[in-house]
Amino acid sequence: MIRLENVTHAYGDRVVVDDVSLELSEHRIGLIGANGSGKSTLARMFNGLVVPDTGRVLVDGLDTRRHVREVRRRVGFVFSDADTQIIMPTVAEDVRIGLRGSGLDRAGIEERVDAILARHGLADHRDHPAHLLSGGQKQMLALASVMVTEPRILVCDEPTTLLDLRNVRIITETLRALPQQVILLTHHLDTLTGFDRVLVMDAGRIVFDGGPEAAVEYYVDLMERRP
Numbered sequence: 625m626i627r628l629e630n631v632t633h634a635y636g637d638r639v640v641v642d643d644v645s646l647e648l649s650e651h652r653i654g655l656i657g658a659n660g661s662g663k664s665t666l667a668r669m670f671n672g673l674v675v676p677d678t679g680r681v682l683v684d685g686l687d688t689r690r691h692v693r694e695v696r697r698r699v700g701f702v703f704s705d706a707d708t709q710i711i712m713p714t715v716a717e718d719v720r721i722g723l724r725g726s727g728l729d730r731a732g733i734e735e736r737v738d739a740i741l742a743r744h745g746l747a748d749h750r751d752h753p754a755h756l757l758s759g760g761q762k763q764m765l766a767l768a769s770v771m772v773t774e775p776r777i778l779v780c781d782e783p784t785t786l787l788d789l790r791n792v793r794i795i796t797e798t799l800r801a802l803p804q805q806v807i808l809l810t811h812h813l814d815t816l817t818g819f820d821r822v823l824v825m826d827a828g829r830i831v832f833d834g835g836p837e838a839a840v841e842y843y844v845d846l847m848e849r850r851p
Protein backbone atom coordinates (compact mmCIF):
# COMPACT_ATOMS: atom_id res chain seq x y z
CA MET A 625 0.00 0.00 0.00
CA ILE A 626 1.13 3.54 -0.76
CA ARG A 627 0.66 6.14 1.94
CA LEU A 628 1.37 9.86 1.59
CA GLU A 629 1.62 12.00 4.69
CA ASN A 630 1.38 15.77 4.21
CA VAL A 631 3.48 15.62 1.09
CA THR A 632 4.69 18.82 -0.55
CA HIS A 633 6.95 19.40 -3.54
CA ALA A 634 8.12 22.58 -5.23
CA TYR A 635 10.22 23.30 -8.31
CA GLY A 636 12.06 26.48 -7.29
CA ASP A 637 9.44 28.56 -5.55
CA ARG A 638 6.55 26.96 -7.47
CA VAL A 639 4.63 24.54 -5.26
CA VAL A 640 3.26 21.74 -7.50
CA VAL A 641 2.20 19.24 -4.82
CA ASP A 642 0.63 20.99 -1.90
CA ASP A 643 0.16 19.11 1.38
CA VAL A 644 -1.32 15.89 0.01
CA SER A 645 -2.22 13.02 2.34
CA LEU A 646 -3.55 9.78 0.84
CA GLU A 647 -3.80 6.06 1.40
CA LEU A 648 -3.88 4.17 -1.87
CA SER A 649 -5.05 0.62 -1.38
CA GLU A 650 -7.73 0.08 -4.03
CA HIS A 651 -7.04 -2.24 -6.94
CA ARG A 652 -7.76 0.32 -9.69
CA ILE A 653 -7.10 3.99 -8.99
CA GLY A 654 -7.27 6.83 -11.52
CA LEU A 655 -5.63 10.24 -11.22
CA ILE A 656 -6.92 13.02 -13.45
CA GLY A 657 -6.51 16.78 -13.69
CA ALA A 658 -5.53 19.61 -15.99
CA ASN A 659 -2.09 19.87 -17.59
CA GLY A 660 0.35 21.12 -14.98
CA SER A 661 -1.89 20.29 -12.01
CA GLY A 662 0.88 18.17 -10.48
CA LYS A 663 -0.21 14.60 -11.34
CA SER A 664 3.12 13.39 -12.73
CA THR A 665 5.08 14.91 -9.88
CA LEU A 666 2.77 13.22 -7.39
CA ALA A 667 2.92 9.89 -9.24
CA ARG A 668 6.71 10.01 -9.40
CA MET A 669 6.72 10.14 -5.63
CA PHE A 670 5.00 6.74 -5.50
CA ASN A 671 8.23 4.98 -6.46
CA GLY A 672 10.80 7.49 -5.27
CA LEU A 673 11.56 9.08 -8.66
CA VAL A 674 10.71 12.34 -6.90
CA VAL A 675 11.11 12.70 -3.16
CA PRO A 676 8.92 15.10 -1.23
CA ASP A 677 10.34 18.36 0.12
CA THR A 678 8.26 17.88 3.24
CA GLY A 679 6.11 15.02 4.47
CA ARG A 680 6.79 11.42 3.55
CA VAL A 681 5.74 8.66 1.18
CA LEU A 682 5.58 5.10 2.47
CA VAL A 683 5.27 1.98 0.31
CA ASP A 684 4.33 -1.01 2.45
CA GLY A 685 5.74 1.04 5.31
CA LEU A 686 9.06 1.75 3.55
CA ASP A 687 10.01 5.41 3.29
CA THR A 688 10.84 6.27 -0.35
CA ARG A 689 13.65 8.55 0.86
CA ARG A 690 15.55 5.75 2.55
CA HIS A 691 14.51 2.53 0.80
CA VAL A 692 14.49 3.48 -2.85
CA ARG A 693 15.62 0.08 -4.16
CA GLU A 694 13.02 -1.88 -2.26
CA VAL A 695 10.39 0.67 -3.22
CA ARG A 696 11.28 0.47 -6.94
CA ARG A 697 11.07 -3.31 -6.77
CA ARG A 698 7.53 -3.01 -5.48
CA VAL A 699 6.31 -0.13 -7.63
CA GLY A 700 6.76 -0.31 -11.41
CA PHE A 701 6.44 2.86 -13.46
CA VAL A 702 5.33 3.21 -17.09
CA PHE A 703 5.81 6.55 -18.86
CA SER A 704 3.71 8.00 -21.66
CA ASP A 705 6.56 8.07 -24.16
CA ALA A 706 7.81 4.50 -24.51
CA ASP A 707 10.87 5.73 -26.42
CA THR A 708 12.22 7.20 -23.21
CA GLN A 709 11.75 3.87 -21.43
CA ILE A 710 13.03 1.37 -23.99
CA ILE A 711 16.79 1.19 -23.53
CA MET A 712 17.99 -1.92 -25.38
CA PRO A 713 18.32 -2.57 -29.14
CA THR A 714 15.98 -5.54 -29.41
CA VAL A 715 12.64 -6.47 -27.88
CA ALA A 716 13.92 -9.49 -25.93
CA GLU A 717 17.00 -7.63 -24.69
CA ASP A 718 14.87 -4.81 -23.36
CA VAL A 719 12.77 -7.25 -21.34
CA ARG A 720 15.78 -9.32 -20.26
CA ILE A 721 17.64 -6.36 -18.78
CA GLY A 722 14.94 -6.09 -16.12
CA LEU A 723 15.95 -9.52 -14.83
CA ARG A 724 19.53 -8.55 -14.07
CA GLY A 725 20.26 -9.49 -10.52
CA SER A 726 17.06 -11.56 -10.28
CA GLY A 727 19.00 -14.67 -9.28
CA LEU A 728 17.43 -16.67 -12.14
CA ASP A 729 19.73 -18.85 -14.26
CA ARG A 730 19.98 -18.41 -18.03
CA ALA A 731 17.19 -20.87 -18.84
CA GLY A 732 14.96 -19.33 -16.18
CA ILE A 733 15.54 -15.87 -17.59
CA GLU A 734 14.69 -16.94 -21.16
CA GLU A 735 11.58 -18.71 -19.93
CA ARG A 736 10.42 -15.58 -18.13
CA VAL A 737 11.24 -13.37 -21.15
CA ASP A 738 9.29 -15.65 -23.51
CA ALA A 739 6.30 -15.81 -21.18
CA ILE A 740 6.08 -12.04 -20.77
CA LEU A 741 6.50 -11.40 -24.51
CA ALA A 742 3.71 -13.88 -25.25
CA ARG A 743 1.44 -12.23 -22.70
CA HIS A 744 2.01 -8.82 -24.30
CA GLY A 745 1.52 -9.93 -27.90
CA LEU A 746 5.22 -9.59 -28.74
CA ALA A 747 6.29 -13.24 -29.09
CA ASP A 748 6.74 -12.85 -32.85
CA HIS A 749 8.93 -9.77 -32.34
CA ARG A 750 11.46 -11.29 -29.97
CA ASP A 751 14.57 -10.27 -31.90
CA HIS A 752 13.02 -7.29 -33.62
CA PRO A 753 14.80 -3.91 -33.30
CA ALA A 754 12.81 -2.14 -30.60
CA HIS A 755 12.93 1.23 -32.34
CA LEU A 756 11.13 -0.24 -35.39
CA LEU A 757 8.04 -1.27 -33.42
CA SER A 758 4.80 0.64 -33.87
CA GLY A 759 3.80 3.11 -31.17
CA GLY A 760 1.34 0.63 -29.68
CA GLN A 761 3.89 -2.19 -29.70
CA LYS A 762 6.49 0.07 -28.10
CA GLN A 763 4.09 0.86 -25.28
CA MET A 764 3.41 -2.89 -24.86
CA LEU A 765 7.17 -3.47 -24.72
CA ALA A 766 7.62 -0.74 -22.11
CA LEU A 767 4.86 -2.38 -20.08
CA ALA A 768 6.33 -5.88 -20.57
CA SER A 769 9.78 -4.69 -19.46
CA VAL A 770 8.29 -3.36 -16.24
CA MET A 771 5.98 -6.34 -15.66
CA VAL A 772 8.81 -8.86 -16.03
CA THR A 773 10.22 -7.54 -12.75
CA GLU A 774 6.90 -8.54 -11.11
CA PRO A 775 6.08 -5.32 -9.27
CA ARG A 776 3.13 -5.44 -6.89
CA ILE A 777 1.96 -1.98 -7.87
CA LEU A 778 2.02 -0.43 -11.33
CA VAL A 779 1.94 3.34 -11.86
CA CYS A 780 1.16 4.38 -15.44
CA ASP A 781 1.65 8.01 -16.36
CA GLU A 782 -0.56 8.65 -19.39
CA PRO A 783 0.40 5.38 -21.12
CA THR A 784 -2.15 5.91 -23.91
CA THR A 785 -1.57 9.59 -24.69
CA LEU A 786 0.50 8.98 -27.82
CA LEU A 787 -1.57 6.08 -29.13
CA ASP A 788 -4.38 5.70 -31.67
CA LEU A 789 -7.80 4.51 -30.56
CA ARG A 790 -7.13 0.84 -31.26
CA ASN A 791 -3.96 0.86 -29.19
CA VAL A 792 -5.61 2.88 -26.44
CA ARG A 793 -8.07 -0.02 -26.18
CA ILE A 794 -5.35 -2.68 -26.25
CA ILE A 795 -3.30 -1.01 -23.52
CA THR A 796 -6.39 -0.25 -21.45
CA GLU A 797 -7.60 -3.86 -21.64
CA THR A 798 -4.12 -5.12 -20.79
CA LEU A 799 -3.98 -2.90 -17.71
CA ARG A 800 -7.47 -3.96 -16.67
CA ALA A 801 -6.51 -7.62 -16.79
CA LEU A 802 -3.45 -7.25 -14.53
CA PRO A 803 -3.69 -8.77 -11.08
CA GLN A 804 -1.51 -5.95 -9.73
CA GLN A 805 -2.75 -2.73 -8.19
CA VAL A 806 -2.80 -0.14 -10.99
CA ILE A 807 -2.61 3.62 -10.55
CA LEU A 808 -3.41 5.26 -13.87
CA LEU A 809 -2.86 8.91 -14.80
CA THR A 810 -4.83 9.72 -17.91
CA HIS A 811 -6.58 12.30 -20.03
CA HIS A 812 -8.61 9.48 -21.64
CA LEU A 813 -11.45 9.66 -19.15
CA ASP A 814 -13.41 6.73 -20.61
CA THR A 815 -10.55 4.38 -19.69
CA LEU A 816 -11.52 4.86 -16.03
CA THR A 817 -14.87 3.08 -16.32
CA GLY A 818 -15.16 0.46 -13.61
CA PHE A 819 -12.27 1.86 -11.57
CA ASP A 820 -12.56 1.61 -7.81
CA ARG A 821 -11.46 5.17 -7.09
CA VAL A 822 -10.57 8.30 -9.06
CA LEU A 823 -8.71 11.31 -7.67
CA VAL A 824 -8.96 14.73 -9.26
CA MET A 825 -5.95 16.99 -8.85
CA ASP A 826 -5.94 20.75 -9.24
CA ALA A 827 -3.14 23.20 -8.46
CA GLY A 828 -1.23 20.63 -6.44
CA ARG A 829 -4.13 19.43 -4.32
CA ILE A 830 -6.55 16.53 -4.43
CA VAL A 831 -9.85 18.32 -4.92
CA PHE A 832 -12.07 15.26 -5.43
CA ASP A 833 -11.77 11.65 -4.34
CA GLY A 834 -14.52 9.19 -5.22
CA GLY A 835 -16.01 6.93 -7.86
CA PRO A 836 -15.15 7.33 -11.55
CA GLU A 837 -18.46 8.81 -12.76
CA ALA A 838 -18.62 11.45 -10.02
CA ALA A 839 -14.91 12.25 -10.42
CA VAL A 840 -15.17 12.74 -14.18
CA GLU A 841 -18.27 14.90 -13.69
CA TYR A 842 -16.42 16.99 -11.11
CA TYR A 843 -13.41 17.39 -13.38
CA VAL A 844 -15.44 18.31 -16.47
CA ASP A 845 -17.35 20.87 -14.41
CA LEU A 846 -14.09 22.26 -12.99
CA MET A 847 -12.67 22.66 -16.50
CA GLU A 848 -15.85 24.29 -17.80
CA ARG A 849 -15.74 26.86 -15.03
CA ARG A 850 -12.14 27.79 -15.97
CA PRO A 851 -11.82 31.10 -17.84
Ligand SMILES: Nc1ncnc2c1ncn2[C@@H]1O[C@H](COP(=O)(O)OP(=O)(O)OP(=O)(O)O)[C@@H](O)[C@H]1O
Nearest residue numbers: 635636640657658659660661662663664665666782
Ligand atom coordinates in the same frame (compact mmCIF):
# COMPACT_ATOMS: atom_id res chain seq x y z
N1 LIG B 1 11.61 18.84 -13.43
C1 LIG B 1 10.88 19.96 -13.38
N2 LIG B 1 11.44 21.17 -13.19
C2 LIG B 1 10.72 22.29 -13.10
N3 LIG B 1 9.38 22.35 -13.23
C3 LIG B 1 8.74 21.18 -13.43
C4 LIG B 1 9.44 19.93 -13.53
N4 LIG B 1 8.54 18.94 -13.73
C5 LIG B 1 7.33 19.55 -13.77
N5 LIG B 1 7.44 20.88 -13.59
C6 LIG B 1 6.35 21.85 -13.53
O1 LIG B 1 5.50 21.46 -12.46
C7 LIG B 1 4.13 21.65 -12.80
C8 LIG B 1 3.40 20.34 -12.61
O2 LIG B 1 3.87 19.41 -13.59
P1 LIG B 1 3.38 17.90 -13.66
O3 LIG B 1 4.09 17.27 -14.80
O4 LIG B 1 3.51 17.27 -12.32
O5 LIG B 1 1.84 18.09 -14.01
P2 LIG B 1 0.80 17.12 -14.70
O6 LIG B 1 -0.49 17.33 -13.99
O7 LIG B 1 1.32 15.75 -14.74
O8 LIG B 1 0.69 17.70 -16.17
P3 LIG B 1 0.37 16.97 -17.59
O9 LIG B 1 -1.06 16.56 -17.55
O10 LIG B 1 0.63 18.07 -18.57
O11 LIG B 1 1.33 15.83 -17.72
C9 LIG B 1 4.12 22.14 -14.25
O12 LIG B 1 3.96 23.53 -14.26
C10 LIG B 1 5.49 21.79 -14.78
O13 LIG B 1 5.92 22.70 -15.75
